[in-house]
Amino acid sequence: MKIKELSIDRYEEVLELFKRTPGVSVRDADSMDAASRYLARNPGLSFIAEYEGVIMGCAMCGHDGRRGYLQHVVVDPPFRGRGIAHALVTRCLDRLEEVGIVKTHIDVFVTNDLANEYWTKNGWMKRDDIYRYSFLRSSNPNA
Numbered sequence: 001m002k003i004k005e006l007s008i009d010r011y012e013e014v015l016e017l018f019k020r021t022p023g024v025s026v027r028d029a030d031s032m033d034a035a036s037r038y039l040a041r042n043p044g045l046s047f048i049a050e051y052e053g054v055i056m057g058c059a060m061c062g063h064d065g066r067r068g069y070l071q072h073v074v075v076d077p078p079f080r081g082r083g084i085a086h087a088l089v090t091r092c093l094d095r096l097e098e099v100g101i102v103k104t105h106i107d108v109f110v111t112n113d114l115a116n117e118y119w120t121k122n123g124w125m126k127r128d129d130i131y132r133y134s135f136l137r138s139s140n141p142n143a
């Protein structure tokens with residue numbers, strides 16, 4: 001298994017993985033154009049786990065200069081429980097630390113029990129002191 005930087009030419013495959021994974025919401029913000037912009041703004045921070053050309057998992061990561069943000073940490077079901085998510089997330093956090101960022105957030109749907117258990121088990125602090133507010137400047141609810 002190799003951990004490699006996610007490049008835009010592998011994004012189509014990654015998007016297919018997101019689409020078939022319950023608990024992962026795929027929106028217009030996950031389009032090829034948006035991903036291209038995201039990767040260009042956050043170079044060297046998103047990774048795939050690959051074995052013999054097959055993408056087994058992915059973690060996308062960025063920062064705003066102050067805090068890190070993880071999104072779409074996904075491992076294909078047949079490859080779960082082998083430390084792949086741990087390896088991907090560690091790589092993201094290592095890279096963030098290299099640029100001076102030591103605190104990272106991830107949004108998880110309240111209903112995504114599997115993911116909520118995962119982050120709690122792995123030492124991520126569930127925040128009860130923050131609400132996330134979102135403002136949509138589009139008539140498209142899937143923006």
Ligand SMILES: CC(C)(COP(=O)(O)OP(=O)(O)OC[C@H]1O[C@@H](n2cnc3c(N)ncnc32)[C@H](O)[C@@H]1OP(=O)(O)O)[C@@H](O)C(=O)NCCC(=O)NCCS
Binds near residue numbers: 023083117118122
């Ligand atoms: C959550 C997910 C990424 C975990 O991937 P994974 O590769 O199976 O996780 P790992 O094998 O790296 O697990 C690392 C550790 O977490 C534990 N773990 C794995 N899945 C867990 C779960 N659902 N609940 C609690 N602990 C879990 C493992 O036992 C391991 O612990 P250990 O080091 O003590 O053995 C994967 O289940 C997934 O893709 N889920 C669906 C997508 C999703 O909801 N992603 C999150 C969106 S925010």
